[in-house]
Amino acid sequence: MSVLIVGGGIGGLAAAVALRRAGINARVFERAPQIREVGAGVTVWSNAVIALRRLGLDEEVLSLGSEMLWINVLSPKGAPISSIDLEEISQACGAPSLALHRADLQRMLLDALDREQVHTAKECVGVKQEKGGVTLRFADGAEARGKIAIGADGVRSVVRESLFGSQELRSARYYCYRALTATPTVTKHEVVSVLLPGIQLGVFPEVRPGEAYWFLCRNKPVDAIVADAQYDHMAVLRSVSGELPTALGEMIVATDPERILIDEVLDRPPGRRWGRDRISLIGDAAHPMAPTFGQGACMAIEDAVVLAHSLRRARNPVAGLRDYENSRRRRTATIKRLSWRYGKVYQWERPALVKWRILLAASPLGSWNLRRMLRLALRFDPPELDGQEVS
Numbered sequence: 571m572s573v574l575i576v577g578g579g580i581g582g583l584a585a586a587v588a589l590r591r592a593g594i595n596a597r598v599f600e601r602a603p604q605i606r607e608v609g610a611g612v613t614v615w616s617n618a619v620i621a622l623r624r625l626g627l628d629e630e631v632l633s634l635g636s637e638m639l640w641i642n643v644l645s646p647k648g649a650p651i652s653s654i655d656l657e658e659i660s661q662a663c664g665a666p667s668l669a670l671h672r673a674d675l676q677r678m679l680l681d682a683l684d685r686e687q688v689h690t691a692k693e694c695v696g697v698k699q700e701k702g703g704v705t706l707r708f709a710d711g712a713e714a715r716g717k718i719a720i721g722a723d724g725v726r727s728v729v730r731e732s733l734f735g736s737q738e739l740r741s742a743r744y745y746c747y748r749a750l751t752a753t754p755t756v757t758k759h760e761v762v763s764v765l766l767p768g769i770q771l772g773v774f775p776e777v778r779p780g781e782a783y784w785f786l787c788r789n790k791p792v793d794a795i796v797a798d799a800q801y802d803h804m805a806v807l808r809s810v811s812g813e814l815p816t817a818l819g820e821m822i823v824a825t826d827p828e829r830i831l832i833d834e835v836l837d838r839p840p841g842r843r844w845g846r847d848r849i850s851l852i853g854d855a856a857h858p859m860a861p862t863f864g865q866g867a868c869m870a871i872e873d874a875v876v877l878a879h880s881l882r883r884a885r886n887p888v889a890g891l892r893d894y895e896n897s898r899r900r901r902t903a904t905i906k907r908l909s910w911r912y913g914k915v916y917q918w919e920r921p922a923l924v925k926w927r928i929l930l931a932a933s934p935l936g937s938w939n940l941r942r943m944l945r946l947a948l949r950f951d952p953p954e955l956d957g958q959e960v961s
């Protein structure tokens with residue numbers, strides 16, 4: 571069986587590694603001229619480390635990242651509101667949870683493949699199903715033929731559009747800023763979270779030695795007549811930094827603006843169909859989600875293992891794709907819904923709601939609820955992959 575994968579992000583590369591592990595031949599087609607350093611930090615929670623264990627990469631990923639042991643929620647003045655023992659939860663779920671540089675994760679996956687498996691500067695512009703196979707068409711006029719195709723081409727997936735037509739994305743109405751910067755004066759292994767009206771900040775102190783990763787989500791102005799292109803993001807960050815605990819505000823101001831990535835948070839409500847006949851989707855192409863719990867890339871890694879398992883054991887490739895989709899729909903929809911809802915709660919602005927949120931976060935009920943959600947997300951029981959050749 572030959573599998574064509576469109577997109578060489580975390581989902582596409584993880585799928586190629588998992589398929590290889592299951593003895594299935596796969597090729598990745600990426601539109602960028604090379605698989606390069608992209609993104610800032612990324613959290614790889616226990617569930618994804620467990621999935622990477624099936625790919626023989628768990629030890630390696632642990633060596634690349636910094637383990638997250640505690641989540642400390644702080645007030646805007648820096649006073650502790652609540653503290654979650656993440657080490658205990660992660661261990662109970664079967665593996666540590668980490669924060670690392672996104673490029674290091676991507677490089678690890680790339681290195682687990684043969685160079686000939688990954689084709690760069692190949693922008694897919696069309697997918698065609700024919701009897702017994704699929705053909706990808708690229709912007710440079712070239713074509714590739716295989717038995718099945720997987721769209722791992724992200725939130726604005728061309729493969730998805732070829733299946734279901736163009737579908738609107740849903741805006742969560744907040745921006746997410748993220749960057750790497752010099753480690754501030756917070757303790758290593760502690761994830762710091764600060765909630766202000768309409769703002770959430772997360773800091774992961776050491777994704778590489780001496781380098782911290784932060785993200786900050788900020789509501790769009792309510793009367794946003796301002797076009798996105800005219801929005802002065804840096805002025806927003808400067809003004810927000812004055813409201814944060816001093817060391818964290820200074821960290822944001824000291825970050826090189828060139829290194830700050832800005833995304834509007836988008837998703838798509840869970841869909842009932844991810845594929846048709848010989849085509850399916852993985853990662854953000856299938857189930858884009860708000861970044862609230864840092865699970866989008868983790869879900870793509872889980873997808874990869876299940877996809878390889880389903881194709882490995884199916885009586886034919888089409889049945890394998892449907893089995894994969896059925897196995898993944900419920901879990902990804904749950905995490906996606908929680909990410910959307912809690913993202914909205916963390917962005918609350920109205921004073922009464924904000925006050926209530928702080929009271930809840932500080933209460934045993936609040937920390938019980940957060941621990942419960944973490945356990946739900948971090949538990950994953952991946953199927954076995956065995957590596958004999960599949961014809």
Ligand SMILES: Cc1cc2nc3c(=O)[nH]c(=O)nc-3n(C[C@H](O)[C@H](O)[C@H](O)COP(=O)(O)OP(=O)(O)OC[C@H]3O[C@@H](n4cnc5c(N)ncnc54)[C@H](O)[C@@H]3O)c2cc1C
Pocket residue numbers: 576577578579580581582599600601602611612613614692693694695722723724725727728746747748785833852853854855859861863864865866867868869870
């Ligand atoms: C602010 C923010 C913070 C996040 N933090 C985390 C986190 O900490 N942990 C976590 O698990 N998740 C996180 N996520 C989610 C995570 O980034 C995504 O879920 C993940 O990157 C999805 O991977 P993917 O491979 O499906 O898609 P992508 O990463 O989007 O990769 C798609 C690839 O396809 C290529 N491509 C696109 N179109 C074509 C085409 N036509 N032809 C060929 N190639 C194409 C692109 O160039 C790209 O390389 C975050 C997301 C955001 C927005």
